Amino acid sequence: MKNCVIVGINWGDEGKGRMVDLLTENYDIVVRYQGGGNAGHTVINEYGKFALHLLPSGIFRKGVVNILGNGVALDLENLWKEMQTVQAQGVFLTPANLKISDRASLLLPWHRILDSLEEERLKEKKYGSTKQGIAPFYSDKYQKKTIMAGELFYPEYLEQHVRDLLEWKNLTLAGIYGAQPYTVEQMMAWLTNYGEKLKPYICDTGDFLRRAHTKEKSILFEAQLGALRDLDYGIYPYTTSSNAIAAYAPVGSGLPGVKLDEVIGVVKAYSTCVGEGPFTCEWFGPEADALREAGFEYGAKTGRPRRVGPLDLVATRYGVQIQGATDVALTKLDVLSYMEQIPVCTNYRLDGVVTDEFPFPAALPKAEPIVEYLEGWHCDISKIRTWENLPKAAQNYVRFVERRIGCPVTYVSVGPERDAYIKR
Numbered sequence: 001m002k003n004c005v006i007v008g009i010n011w012g013d014e015g016k017g018r019m020v021d022l023l024t025e026n027y028d029i030v031v032r033y034q035g036g037g038n039a040g041h042t043v044i045n046e047y048g049k050f051a052l053h054l055l056p057s058g059i060f061r062k063g064v065v066n067i068l069g070n071g072v073a074l075d076l077e078n079l080w081k082e083m084q085t086v087q088a089q090g091v092f093l094t095p096a097n098l099k100i101s102d103r104a105s106l107l108l109p110w111h112r113i114l115d116s117l118e119e120e121r122l123k124e125k126k127y128g129s130t131k132q133g134i135a136p137f138y139s140d141k142y143q144k145k146t147i148m149a150g151e152l153f154y155p156e157y158l159e160q161h162v163r164d165l166l167e168w169k170n171l172t173l174a175g176i177y178g179a180q181p182y183t184v185e186q187m188m189a190w191l192t193n194y195g196e197k198l199k200p201y202i203c204d205t206g207d208f209l210r211r212a213h214t215k216e217k218s219i220l221f222e223a224q225l226g227a228l229r230d231l232d233y234g235i236y237p238y239t240t241s242s243n244a245i246a247a248y249a250p251v252g253s254g255l256p257g258v259k260l261d262e263v264i265g266v267v268k269a270y271s272t273c274v275g276e277g278p279f280t281c282e283w284f285g286p287e288a289d290a291l292r293e294a295g296f297e298y299g300a301k302t303g304r305p306r307r308v309g310p311l312d313l314v315a316t317r318y319g320v321q322i323q324g325a326t327d328v329a330l331t332k333l334d335v336l337s338y339m340e341q342i343p344v345c346t347n348y349r350l351d352g353v354v355t356d357e358f359p360f361p362a363a364l365p366k367a368e369p370i371v372e373y374l375e376g377w378h379c380d381i382s383k384i385r386t387w388e389n390l391p392k393a394a395q396n397y398v399r400f401v402e403r404r405i406g407c408p409v410t411y412v413s414v415g416p417e418r419d420a421y422i423k424r
Ligand code: GDP
Pocket: 008, 012, 013, 014, 015, 016, 017, 018, 039, 040, 041, 042, 043, 044, 225, 295, 300, 331, 332, 333, 334, 335, 413, 414, 415, 416
């Protein structure tokens, strides 16, 4: 059985959760491989409406094993709260269908505090963080200054490790930011409280995945955010602090030797972006308000209004390339139905030169969008389920997009519900 990774091609919020929820039907295992509770994957299904932050979007499917891989930022407190919310809506979570990697590093309470303190210090130069502690967490992980989930099974080792970490971390908290330092007792109480709740789910998921792979179980890897927020390939420094690209999926999941068979890149039919950073196609005023309302573009995690604009084919083509996408799922096509003509950014003008290459981040603020208009379809397409029934103008829009980005559009999503899609 082939394995597959579902990734975002743009700035995030493309509708990955919706695609994972749809496609998990065909998979045995779903793995989240990077990022943390700063995600907000919206899923609508028979259990209701959910904004999943850390839980993999396969948790609604009976028989599917969901894994939080070693690459995620594991916030025990928020994960536990999310599990309670989801279970209250009738979803069963047991160590059989939810497994947490013992090699996942822990996002600790001071990471969230440091995230807020640093955004406050930056004032108008802030990164637009969701303040979930993700940047301080990943910098600590790469400095080898946090705790692995499996250490919860070694209390004496853990306590000494916490003591060593605090000696260092309090220098930053109290010394640089003037914040309250942590005590070993406080940290151990937090770790014991949430650790005891979650220990039943923590195991050697690498071993589990290797065995599953040998038995030819099908594995779906689920990314958070999008290519343009990838730490190495995105619009640095307005990126996230982890690698959201498909190539990281094997590493962050616990199957570093596996080859990816399919990479489904999710692209929204127009552009949106939450937070700071250059956003070349951005609209303002009534035009932006109309698109934001039509697509209900408010952050699933923060409720922040998203920045909106027409589909940016320059950024999307770049996203497709760095993701190595084999297929594209084009979501929210129904949202464009209200438009007389459909705008698309086909090129950028940079220092007077027209280009279809995505610029280096430092050059991006100077880029200007060149926009073309395609014919609109002026009717509700949200009930359409076959390609043949899609209005010709909508078909033309999809074909135009796939030609320009160099990747086939295999799925067209026309509504947030599980069945509101067209498979070509
Ligand atoms: P993710 O983080 O990539 O999973 O995306 P989000 O959940 O943050 O944002 C996608 C939003 O679009 C959610 O509110 C989805 O319910 C919604 N959505 C997804 N696909 C479609 C679609 O085809 N049409 C419409 N109207 N909404 C969609």
